[in-house]
Amino acid sequence: MGFEEIEHTADHAVKVYGKNLKELFISAAQGMTSLMLSDGSGVSGEVAKRVKLKAIDTESLLVEWLSELAYWAEAEMVVFSKYKIHTISATDIDASVMGTKVTALEKHIKAVTYHNLNIVETRKGLEATIVFDV
Amino acid sequence: MVVKHAFKKLDEHLFEVPAEFRADMRVPARFYSDEELLKGIVSDNSLQQLINTATLPGVVKYALAMPDIHQGYGFPIGGVVATEFPDGIISPGGVGYDINCGVRLLATHLDHEEISPFVDDLATVLFTNCPSGVGKGGRIKLKAQELDQVLSKGARWAVKNGFGSEADLERTEESGCLGGANPEKVSPRAKDRGLKQVGTLGAGNHFIELDTVEKILDPEVAQRIGLFEGQIAVQIHCGSRGLGHQVCGDYVKRFQKSIARYGLHLPDRELVCAPLSSPEGQDYLAAMMAAANYAFANRQVLAFHIRRSFEQVLAGKVSNHHIFQIYDIAHNMAKVETHRIDGKDMRLCVHRKGATRAFGPGSPELPSVYQDIGQPVLVPGSMGTASWVLVGTRESMAQTFGSTCHGAGRTMSRKKARKSIRGMTLREELESRGILIRAGSMPGLAEEAPAAYKDVDRVVNVVDTAGIAKKVARLKPIAVIKG
Numbered sequence: 156m157g158f159e160e161i162e163h164t165a166d167h168a169v170k171v172y173g174k175n176l177k178e179l180f181i182s183a184a185q186g187m188t189s190l191m192l193s194d195g196s197g198v199s200g201e202v203a204k205r206v207k208l209k210a211i212d213t214e215s216l217l218v219e220w221l222s223e224l225a226y227w228a229e230a231e232m233v234v235f236s237k238y239k240i241h242t243i244s245a246t247d248i249d250a251s252v253m254g255t256k257v258t259a260l261e262k263h264i265k266a267v268t269y270h271n272l273n274i275v276e277t278r279k280g281l282e283a284t285i286v287f288d289v
Numbered sequence: 290m291v292v293k294h295a296f297k298k299l300d301e302h303l304f305e306v307p308a309e310f311r312a313d314m315r316v317p318a319r320f321y322s323d324e325e326l327l328k329g330i331v332s333d334n335s336l337q338q339l340i341n342t343a344t345l346p347g348v349v350k351y352a353l354a355m356p357d358i359h360q361g362y363g364f365p366i367g368g369v370v371a372t373e374f375p376d377g378i379i380s381p382g383g384v385g386y387d388i389n390c391g392v393r394l395l396a397t398h399l400d401h402e403e404i405s406p407f408v409d410d411l412a413t414v415l416f417t418n419c420p421s422g423v424g425k426g427g428r429i430k431l432k433a434q435e436l437d438q439v440l441s442k443g444a445r446w447a448v449k450n451g452f453g454s455e456a457d458l459e460r461t462e463e464s465g466c467l468g469g470a471n472p473e474k475v476s477p478r479a480k481d482r483g484l485k486q487v488g489t490l491g492a493g494n495h496f497i498e499l500d501t502v503e504k505i506l507d508p509e510v511a512q513r514i515g516l517f518e519g520q521i522a523v524q525i526h527c528g529s530r531g532l533g534h535q536v537c538g539d540y541v542k543r544f545q546k547s548i549a550r551y552g553l554h555l556p557d558r559e560l561v562c563a564p565l566s567s568p569e570g571q572d573y574l575a576a577m578m579a580a581a582n583y584a585f586a587n588r589q590v591l592a593f594h595i596r597r598s599f600e601q602v603l604a605g606k607v608s609n610h611h612i613f614q615i616y617d618i619a620h621n622m623a624k625v626e627t628h629r630i631d632g633k634d635m636r637l638c639v640h641r642k643g644a645t646r647a648f649g650p651g652s653p654e655l656p657s658v659y660q661d662i663g664q665p666v667l668v669p670g671s672m673g674t675a676s677w678v679l680v681g682t683r684e685s686m687a688q689t690f691g692s693t694c695h696g697a698g699r700t701m702s703r704k705k706a707r708k709s710i711r712g713m714t715l716r717e718e719l720e721s722r723g724i725l726i727r728a729g730s731m732p733g734l735a736e737e738a739p740a741a742y743k744d745v746d747r748v749v750n751v752v753d754t755a756g757i758a759k760k761v762a763r764l765k766p767i768a769v770i771k772g
Contacts, residue, residue, distance in 0.1 A: 160704050161704075162702040162704055162705065163360065163702055163704075164333050164335075164359045164699050164700065164701070164702055165359055165360060165366055165703075166361070166703070167703060193732070211545060211546055215542070215545055218542075222538055226535075229423065229482070230482065259422065259729070259730070260423040261730055261732055261733065262423075262492075262733070263423040263491065263493055263772075265386045265493070265534045266534050266537065267538075268362040268363070268541075268559050269362075269363075269545070269558035269559045270361075270362030270363055270558075270559040271362075271559075272558060272559075286362045288362065288385070288386045288387075288534075289493055289703070
């Protein structure tokens with residue numbers, strides 16, 4: 156599992172990998188966090204949230220999962236670093252996320268977009284490229 | 290990427306990808322450029338994205354892009370797409386997440402010489418008085434009912450509450466209030482995000498800038514607008530903040546569910562749309578207008594903070610510290626407008642994503658002060674370079690559904706900018722050129738470096754030569770305030 160930032164002229168794009176959906180969703184969350192806070196070493200885990208979401212398909216679920224985490228970053232300045240996914244299917248997720256309140260964010264994620272978003276199967280598992288509006 | 294042989298040159302600065310280029314295109318895709326800008330345009334996915342917009346149901350005449358076109362998501366930035374009303378589509382992605390992101394230009398009675406001893410203090414006070422940064426709340430905490438008033442009344446709410454004057458409203462696109470807004474179509478989460486953010490700048494490429502009017506290109510129009518050489522002016526660039534982002538996100542999500550019902554097939558899910566006449570389309574239009582009103586109110590309150598800052602620093606020290614408004618424009622918006630198409634008046638929904646309305650002289654939508662000269666168009670450059678004031682023309686009405694460019698347009702990725710430019714070094718370089726910087730984030734500053742953008746003068750030359758706007762004045766910055 157993992158992620159890498161890739162070139163995008165106006166916004167930010169992150170390519171994410173995982174052996175399965177659980178790993179893919181965690182990689183995506185970690186990739187987004189790295190945009191908001193390049194040095195996440197000070198992030199512990201004293202703030203906890205339960206995230207339960209339902210969507211029409213897996214790509215939509217991924218958008219909603221990241222949008223939910225980005226919302227808490229803006230609304231409460233909470234950056235998440237630990238993710239426990241209790242259950243995940245193609246259209247549902249139930250997770251506990253832990254993070255910390257920060258005083259400033261390096262990057263404002265305005266939105267998680269559907270632009271060319273496809274979760275594809277590879278020899279190693281799953282991958283997707285996510286474009287963020289910043 | 291779209292190769293060069295895919296398009297033909299129609300005019301010195303106008304290119305076209307014919308509708309036959311791809312089977313799913315309903316109309317041609319046209320874009321304005323010169324040979325130099327073209328190199329950047331063909332180097333990323335901008336044209337691919339423009340061609341995708343030419344496939345949208347109900348698209349009229351051609352999908353368009355302005356010379357500041359660059360790669361976005363779904364629609365390209367700089368894109369203009371008009372769809373038939375009421376049976377064509379409306380697309381939240383064709384407006385963008387920052388609904389009614391726009392520019393307000395204020396002008397003073399001061400020249401550079403008179404203000405120069407105070408610029409440093411003024412920049413600091415503006416940075417303090419105008420809240421900026423991610424998720425930053427302002428001094429105004431609204432109750433739910435009052436937020437609904439903001440969403441219904443826009444800048445009128447702000448003026449009624451003492452944050453400006455009728456003269457400001459007269460010089461604002463749509464008088465700062467879109468009548469079709471419906472707060473009930475805005476989700477509770479979007480409203481929650483909006484409660485504390487009226488009168489805040491945000492982060493990213495948003496800014497407040499102190500400028501000097503460096504050059505007047507059209508003395509007669511400049512005088513009518515209220516600009517003179519050497520004058521100090523102030524630009525505000527921001528939008529509808531978290532509330533607007535949430536409205537767009539909510540409707541992108543809702544439209545994904547209804548797309549199959551309307552039998553729509555799209556080349557990119559971010560182009561998701563619904564017929565204007567459908568319940569989804571109508572709800573989005575009403576929610577988008579509410580978010581647009583929030584943005585008008587936001588810029589109105591920021592203008593108040595700017596006036597307050599001028600008062601605080603300059604009262605009693607200069608001849609006249611008062612500020613008046615030149616104009617306020619939106620550059621992320623969809624609007625139902627009447628345009629003359631092939632000799633007939635047609636109601637259209639004009640999506641402008643990173644493009645500015647540029648109505649020409651005689652347009653009934655313009656305030657009486659600008660009726661005979663055309664609508665002022667405000668084109669902010671990249672930080673540290675020039676900005677422009679233009680006016681709309683009769684040609685823009687004929688060629689581009691009354692639209693023109695919105696800025697310089699990015700050319701370098703944020704990742705590359707952050708890697709190759711250091712915020713502190715950039716700040717020193719700009720300050721050595723007489724441009725003061727007050728910024729919350731140094732990496733954020735680096736991403737907005739002038740080198741990451743196209744040459745705004747070149748972009749403006751293209752729209753001026755093509756006739757879709759006319760140059761009036763060139764501004765150069767003396768202080769930039771960023772989140």
